[in-house]
Amino acid sequence: MIEFLSGGRNPVLPHDICIPDGEAHVFDDRLYVYGSFDIKSSEYCSEEYRVASTSDMLTWQVGDKSIDGKDIPWPNDKNKKEYYITDMGLRNPTSFYREMLKDMHVPIDSMPEDLIPEYIDMGKFVPNVNVLYAPDCAYKDGKYYLYFCMGDYSEGVAVSDNPNGPFTNPVRLPCGGIDPAIFIDDDGSAYYYWGQFRANAVKLNADMVTFDEDKVIKNIVTEEEHGFHEGSSMRKRNGIYYYVYPCVYRENKPTCLAYATSFSPLGPFTYRGVIIDNAKCDPESWNIHGSIQDFNGQWYVFYHRCSKNSRSNRRLCVEKIEFNQDGTINEVKMTSQGAGLPFAPGELIEGWRACEVDGGAYVDGTDLIMCNDSSAYFRYVQLNEKSRIEIDAEGKGDILVYADGVPLEESSKGIHEIKLVCRGELKIKNIAFIGIKE
Template sequence: MKTKTIIPLLCVLASSGLSAQTADDVKLNMPIIQTKYTADPAPMVHNDTVFLYTTHDEDDAEGFKMKDWLLYTSTDMVNWQDRGAVASLKDFEWYKGDNGAWAECVVTRNGKWYMYCPIHGHGIGVLVADSPYGPFKDPIGKPLVWQKEHWYDIDPSVFIDDDGQAYMYWGNPKIYMVKLNEDMISYSGGIVEMPHIEDYQEGPWFYKRGSHYYLAFASTCCPEGIGYAMSDSPTGPWEHKGHIMDHTVRTRGNHPGIIDYKGKSYCFGLNYDIFRLQTSRHAERRSVSAAEMTYNADGTIQELPYFHDCTLNQIGTFDPYRHVEAETIAWGYGLKTTPKNEWAADRWNQLVTDIDNGEYIMVRGVDFANGASSFSISASCHLYGGKVEIRLDAPDGECIGSVDIINTKTQLKTFTTNVKAVSGVHDLYLVFRGCKKQQNNLFMIDSWEFTRK
């Protein structure tokens, strides 16, 4: 995944059908995660926070190479904090393989969090945790469902209805459904094969809004879009209504996740837009995007254009006068995140690593209010070091301060600098600079914060 940083708009002009002349006038809605390859978004809302669970394509994947499930959180829909891998294939002792961690779904009930995990060719397992951050553990020691006569048991979607009845839909190319018991780790009755829905391929996302039930899905491959059907009952019959996002050659596959959050509705999906910043060839290295979506008065959904042309506005502003984990990023192409537990005891936090000269972390919509007086950053450098420039609104925007990062021999230390007076709301760019002796792999960043003047 590692390349030199390039302004993202210019990198995707060809695939977008845009010309260089329009580069200054068009802003594309790019994938929300850039430091890892993510797919199969499973968003949920809890305590005013979006918890986005994803699958994880390995950096060297050609076909599907997937070993764990990741978590990202946000309270404004544009700045996302990497929470690391919250579960992996190793959590299922009955599975002896090292690949196949496919599209998950997470729901909460009675103070527990349940993660439904398909393991390709081995059914759908279930994990449970006391926290949305995990750790997740296998409560039954076997697949929850596994129809061994085929490999259709993928892409579970679980929803708990108003009357307390929980349902799980899944399947490619057929659609299956079971009624889950209140314990969420067993089901009553048999597996029901549902009638085929027009254009259905895989990745069902089952939910209810108002009096309408919805089944969004990846539409027939290839290329896939995002289709949907509606029903007046959680068990159908389902009526195909069209597309949330039409089939497009700009993405080979898709997998929807849909939520309402702070008065708006959002559709998550996947594409290859980050990988295509490097190359036009195909490999299974996908990225999650999100877009605002709109319902009509009758409950139908207004069709979206491709993600590049969609809207994803920030909700509120970002408070810089607190301890901010550096892995909280709106845009950080070229960077990586590494589990902090390799360096410290906190297993949930991540370090920003693999930093090359000129790369940057961008945080959107930072509200400096009446102004800041100083900036502190926790970092580590094991060679020649470099500096972090604090810039506003662009990678080459106004520089309000800089801080030198010296050799710490991998030990995290805090570095502080005064900053120029600045007020109001700005996009914040932490731009990394190396010395002549070191241009690549400069240092590791743990966290940062501003102090009010």
């Protein structure tokens, strides 16, 4: 077990603990986040999960390994029934198939279009069938049920007496795809969602494990109608069901977390808008996957940002969100302060807290790497009437500093968005804004 005082800052976990695809749930007055576990710069996810949790959004704990993909018995079963094509609704190839394959370093430039779906179906671009992709978790009758998916597109559920796991006795579900989601309604009924490009939904039986395949509702949300890419997540508030998912409506890639609503857990769902967009968290930003959750009277959105100028190394982040009277959600920006307060005058701001980068800048470990004409943002910082910046950096160059678009020396007292613009090549360790004495 690792304990980490984040102060509510983003990212919320140590720089070397990457838990993306965060599904947040409250069990016994503690918030738990279930997600994938990135361990390499070259690929998504790994063969294990670890659960992050907090009681106050300021101090976080990361548990020991909660399940190991090598302990799942069925990925190499040659006699298993295949579900991927039917459950994912694959038809003609789209640009997303190509992007996925390129992301997995598959040479497809000379591949005929009609072979791409077959390539995906066969799982040839996932060399490790034991890899565990995005999970979700639910509690019922004293047990915690962890729903997971694997590199061969199979899905399963394992059980524990503890929200941190370990989760054991895995059972394969009669479906296939990625990114399962579980939702328990007010009457105790459980609903299961999964899929990519086109999502499926079904009501689970009372055992939380089985369901009637004939009752599966296909295309509950789709790429065509809702911009749905993957990463289903379901919540309910004031009688409205919120289907949260990565959406492709911006820049033709799934960097924004959007939502659709319904008055039934099985739809129909109507697209409502974007909650947050991580397109500028890193030059290689490709996907976002997260959830919304009420904790101690405040609603939050949980999401991830990639780092190291790569599509992986995705780090857990959180922002406060607000609902309008009609149930819609206002879009929020990525911040450095996260669930905490703005950075105080004189407080050390580490380079890796940069919430937005542009022009080639990126976060690497605990450093902010900046090249000539690149920029980085820190939201939000409390400035005194007159402030100067102190920077701990390596390399050669200068930094121009703006507070809400105004040069720092002209800024006023208050809370500001800080923008750094680099002239040169610098590795920034940390910054601090110090009040100027008259």
